[in-house]
Amino acid sequence: MKQFNVILIAFFFLLNGPLIKAQEKHPDIQWFKDAKFGLFIHWGLYAELGGVYKGKNYYGSGEWIMNQAKIPAAEYAGLAKDFNPVNFNAEEWAQIARDAGIRYMVITAKHHEGFSMFDTKISDFNIVKASPYGKDPMKALSVAARKRGIKFGFYYSQFLDWHEPNGGGNDWDFDESKKNYQQYYRDKSIPQLKELLTNYGPLGIIWFDMPGGLSREQTKSMVDSLHVLQPNALFSSRVGQGLGDYTDYGDSEVPPLPVPGAWESIYTHNDTWGYIAHDMNFKSPEEIIHLLANVASKGGNLMLNIGPDGKGNIPPYSVRYLRATGKWLQKFGESIYGSTYGLIPAQPWGVTTSKPGKLFLHVMNRPEDGKLLVPGMNVSIHKIMQLDNKRPVTWKLKGTDLYVDLPELSDKRNTVFVVAYNGRLKSFDLTLPLVVSSKYKLNTVDAVFAQRKGAAQIESLTYSHYFGDWKHATCVTHLNQVEDEADFKVRVTEPGDYKIILEYACPEASSKQEGILEFDGQDYKFRTLRTSAYDENEPLLFIKHPVSMVTVSHPGIYTVKIHPLHNGNELFYLKAVLFEPAD
Numbered sequence: 001m002k003q004f005n006v007i008l009i010a011f012f013f014l015l016n017g018p019l020i021k022a023q024e025k026h027p028d029i030q031w032f033k034d035a036k037f038g039l040f041i042h043w044g045l046y047a048e049l050g051g052v053y054k055g056k057n058y059y060g061s062g063e064w065i066m067n068q069a070k071i072p073a074a075e076y077a078g079l080a081k082d083f084n085p086v087n088f089n090a091e092e093w094a095q096i097a098r099d100a101g102i103r104y105m106v107i108t109a110k111h112h113e114g115f116s117m118f119d120t121k122i123s124d125f126n127i128v129k130a131s132p133y134g135k136d137p138m139k140a141l142s143v144a145a146r147k148r149g150i151k152f153g154f155y156y157s158q159f160l161d162w163h164e165p166n167g168g169g170n171d172w173d174f175d176e177s178k179k180n181y182q183q184y185y186r187d188k189s190i191p192q193l194k195e196l197l198t199n200y201g202p203l204g205i206i207w208f209d210m211p212g213g214l215s216r217e218q219t220k221s222m223v224d225s226l227h228v229l230q231p232n233a234l235f236s237s238r239v240g241q242g243l244g245d246y247t248d249y250g251d252s253e254v255p256p257l258p259v260p261g262a263w264e265s266i267y268t269h270n271d272t273w274g275y276i277a278h279d280m281n282f283k284s285p286e287e288i289i290h291l292l293a294n295v296a297s298k299g300g301n302l303m304l305n306i307g308p309d310g311k312g313n314i315p316p317y318s319v320r321y322l323r324a325t326g327k328w329l330q331k332f333g334e335s336i337y338g339s340t341y342g343l344i345p346a347q348p349w350g351v352t353t354s355k356p357g358k359l360f361l362h363v364m365n366r367p368e369d370g371k372l373l374v375p376g377m378n379v380s381i382h383k384i385m386q387l388d389n390k391r392p393v394t395w396k397l398k399g400t401d402l403y404v405d406l407p408e409l410s411d412k413r414n415t416v417f418v419v420a421y422n423g424r425l426k427s428f429d430l431t432l433p434l435v436v437s438s439k440y441k442l443n444t445v446d447a448v449f450a451q452r453k454g455a456a457q458i459e460s461l462t463y464s465h466y467f468g469d470w471k472h473a474t475c476v477t478h479l480n481q482v483e484d485e486a487d488f489k490v491r492v493t494e495p496g497d498y499k500i501i502l503e504y505a506c507p508e509a510s511s512k513q514e515g516i517l518e519f520d521g522q523d524y525k526f527r528t529l530r531t532s533a534y535d536e537n538e539p540l541l542f543i544k545h546p547v548s549m550v551t552v553s554h555p556g557i558y559t560v561k562i563h564p565l566h567n568g569n570e571l572f573y574l575k576a577v578l579f580e581p582a583d
């Protein structure tokens with residue numbers, strides 16, 4: 001069964017009304033909205049196993065190994081006697097975060113395994129009492145972080161607890177139908193949360209996760225009682241029942257369009273939250289910088305996760321690449337910290353972020369002739385400069401089209417230029433046609449910009465590769481009938497030949513069906529190619545299928561229309577339309 005998170009409503013509001021807002025009612029929300037870059041740390045007994053149990057290697061979420069391998073709670077608890085993170089160094093961890101340009105840090109106090117990584121009187125299954133380490137790492141880390149101006153917070157799994165007979169989620173040792181969740185909250189979850197909110201100084205965030213077992217009233221009562229202990233702390237939306245102070249998107253999910261208000265995207269650095277020794281798929285500095293810029297261009301924060309090992313070592317690639325990101329932020333941080341979403345749609349050259357009177361151009365893809373087009377600039381511009389060296393650049397405004405003469409990029413990954421202007425740019429002008437230019441090797445028109453007809457929908461498909469390593473693709477779906485159509489308005493800035501490529505996923509039942517791509521009054525037939533079925537626990541495979549060469553005789557606004565040739569099964573899940581200049 002396809003799991004779609006329909007973003008239709010958001011899209012509708014964007015087109016027809018104010019941008020929808022994420023939550024932001026808490027009086028102390030502003031530091032969070034300005035912070036933009038956080039560090040998530042998943043550290044627990046699972047790090048001791050490192051993704052290996054009884055000679056079998058596990059992939060995906062390493063912190064779920066107890067669940068994946070159905071390790072009996074009593075046997076798993078035995079890991080604690082070998083857990084001795086002697087290399088843990090709070091000052092070093094906090095300095096790495098500081099060097100990375102991190103503004104807040106959230107670490108797992110207790111994950112679903114039920115092991116408490118802090119000094120708790122509620123359960124002996126904790127790092128002080130049950131492990132040879134015998135100390136509380138959280139106290140030292142909270143002090144070291146705060147000393148460096150980094151807000152400190154705890155992740156707490158308030159319902160899932162595979163160690164406890166009344167905790168959620170362990171159906172291999174305990175009968176779920178016989179559990180008393182209320183007792184679990186009364187005896188462990190809430191008392192431990194009170195310890196955390198009492199004993200570790202002023203907290204920035206309590207990051208709840210996987211809510212369950214409580215009604216809205218019970219959740220409200222828990223939230224209210226905890227907020228009394230830390231009135232300034234922000235509670236994540238995964239406290240449940242809509243009672244969080246800001247919005248967390250799904251794992252590794254970024255909304256495809258700007259969302260005002262306080263929200264956060266959370267990503268793993270490799271494919272796992274908790275340490276897996278054989279997961280070496282770390283995002284490069286460029287990938288992190290692009291991810292940070294993309295999330296900020298939609299108006300949110302990126303909290304990037306690291307998974308220290310059982311000895312308290314942070315993986316070397318995480319250390320190196322966090323520090324590399326920090327170096328980029330030292331040069332261009334003004335375009336990220338305190339910014340909000342960009343005011344024009346993503347361009348072939350990159351994305352934008354903004355502050356009052358400033359538009360930051362994140363140039364990740366330099367146009368061949370160095371002339372950068374920024375459309376929709378219906379303002380009075382008084383200065384444009386490169387952000388890191390403050391060197392002014394020349395530019396000209398033709399109507400509302402701003403053309404900036406780019407120097408060679410000082411940072412090929414992302415060089416930021418700032419446009420200072422008077423006047424007011426439209427909030428986010430979604431009606432701006434997407435630019436297609438022969439100055440770039442590839443121009444991408446994302447599904448979220450489709451004007452839909454008939455039953456066509458825009459949906460976010462969630463899937464994974466291994467286990468719990470969630471991925472999301474926003475696609476046009478429900479193209480079954482001839483009248484179901486996805487239209488894309490593009491502005492082609494140079495005449496010439498362009499190859500049109502459709503990027504889509506196509507299950508067997510949809511393959512070998514014919515579709516029509518209409519462009520500039522010409523119909524182009526294509527026949528869908530099978531990629532993979534949709535299963536949220538399997539990879540969803542996409543193909544970049546070249547379907548037609550078109551000749552654009554003059555620059556201008558064109559509409560690409562895509563629909564089935566005949567009524568039939570769903571044509572495919574269309575992720576993007578790509579334009580590749582051919583000459």
Ligand code: FHN
Pocket residue numbers: 061063064209210251266273
């Ligand atoms: O099940 C957890 C998972 O282990 C990890 O902590 C992530 C982080 O967002 N939260 C849950 C899955 O979404």
